Amino acid sequence: RLGFNSLWLDESVSVAAAQSPIWQIVSSPRLDSQPPFYDVLLHFWLSVGGSEFILRFLSVFWGVLSVAILYRFAKRLFGASVALLSAFLLAIAPFHIWYSQEVRSYTLGAFFALTSLYFFHRVLSKGGKTYWLAYVLATVAGLYANYSMVILVAVENVYFLVFAVRSKNVGLAQKWIIGQAFIWIGFSPWLPYISDSLQFAAKDYSTLITAQRIFEKLGLNLAGSELVAGMLALVLLVLSITLTIRYDPRPRLRLLWASRLVPISLVLEVRPESATCRFAG
Numbered sequence: 001r002l003g004f005n006s007l008w009l010d011e012s013v014s015v016a017a018a019q020s021p022i023w024q025i026v027s028s029p030r031l032d033s034q035p036p037f038y039d040v041l042l043h044f045w046l047s048v049g050g051s052e053f054i055l056r057f058l059s060v061f062w063g064v065l066s067v068a069i070l071y072r073f074a075k076r077l078f079g080a081s082v083a084l085l086s087a088f089l090l091a092i093a094p095f096h097i098w099y100s101q102e103v104r105s106y107t108l109g110a111f112f113a114l115t116s117l118y119f120f121h122r123v124l125s126k127g128g129k130t131y132w133l134a135y136v137l138a139t140v141a142g143l144y145a146n147y148s149m150v151i152l153v154a155v156e157n158v159y160f161l162v163f164a165v166r167s168k169n170v171g172l173a174q175k176w177i178i179g180q181a182f183i184w185i186g187f188s189p190w191l192p193y194i195s196d197s198l199q200f201a202a203k204d205y206s207t208l209i210t211a212q213r214i215f216e217k218l219g220l221n222l223a224g225s226e227l228v229a230g231m232l233a234l235v236l237l238v239l240s241i242t243l244t245i246r247y248d249p250r251p252r253l254r255l256l257w258a259s260r261l262v263p264i265s266l267v268l269e270v271r272p273e274s275a276t277c278r279f280a281g
Contacts, residue, residue, distance in 0.1 A: 002060070002101060003053035011103035015055065018042035029193035036190070037144035038105030055103045062107040063100030066114055067091050073118040109146030112138050116149075120156050123179075124163065127172060136179055140186035147194075153183070 007015065017031035017039040025036045025043060032039055045058045067087050075083035090096055099106035119135035122128075139156075142149035157180070164173045 002056040003051060005052070007052060007055070007103060011055070014039060014042060014103045014105075015046075015050075018046055027193070034105050034146055035144045037141065038108050038146075041108070042103070056101055059102055059104065059107045060100050062111045063096060066096070066107060066111045069111060069114045069118055073114060073121070076118070076121060105146050109142060109149060112142035112145055113149060113152050116142050116152060116156070124160075124172075127175065132175065132179055136182050136186070139183050143183070143187045144190065 013032055017025060017036075020028070020031060020039075020043075022040060022043060025031060025039050042055075042058060045055070048054055067090050070090050071083045071087040073083075074086040096107075096110075099110075115138040116135060119131050119138055122131040123135050139149070139153060142152070160176055164176070
């Protein structure tokens with residue numbers, strides 16, 4: 001049913017951006033509310049065809065690859081049986097199917113996020129040059145695919161900080177700093193455009209932080225200060241991850257705990273009038 005519905009608003013934005021020249025895609029943040037990687041891929045994919053089915057099949061491709069990389073990652077952590085169950089659950093997950101049917105960057109971002117985590121684990125386990133290179137490339141690709149990748153990079157850095165302190169591996173810490181430097185050097189060409197890109201996206205999204213709502217329920221009036229709420233959420237986040245890694249006796253679960261705690265604390269809420277656009281037409 002990839003071609004059952006016509007393109008909705010955000011999908012049309014992606015197609016319009018992809019129809020622009022490459023130089024304009026990579027230098028005009030107002031073409032889209034996300035970094036340009038997906039629009040560049042879609043630019044070349046348009047040569048295959050312009051029907052809804054063909055346009056959406058690019059997202060299906062990355063969605064299927066996400067299932068495969070999750071299997072590899074879960075197998076390293078828990079073994080083949082858990083890996084098969086994990087892959088099956090992702091394959092039937094409603095949100096994953098939903099975004100695999102959209103002409104947007106979400107499954108591309110999910111694939112590189114999972115790939116980054118996979119090689120992050122390999123780096124901590126073996127630390128070979130090939131794994132380091134793969135980790136850096138996957139993380140940079142994820143940053144160019146979707147801004148949500150910044151949250152995952154924060155997860156990895158917080159986890160590694162606690163890991164390095166506990167292991168007292170100075171050499172690994174030095175390699176990590178170099179690796180992070182290469183990641184941000186790789187993403188630096190897009191940094192001047194982030195402000196305009198996010199301002200463009202702010203028309204459709206309210207940046208209310210989930211933690212702020214939690215504090216209000218507890219009777220803590222932050223007077224609408226999202227910055228204060230964000231800082232408090234970050235403090236609680238670091239504390240939670242630190243305690244989890246410090247006291248959880250199962251090392252293979254520590255990375256999963258860390259990756260679950262970060263997204264909970266920083267969530268964008270879609271305004272109701274924006275959400276209804278999904279069903280328009």
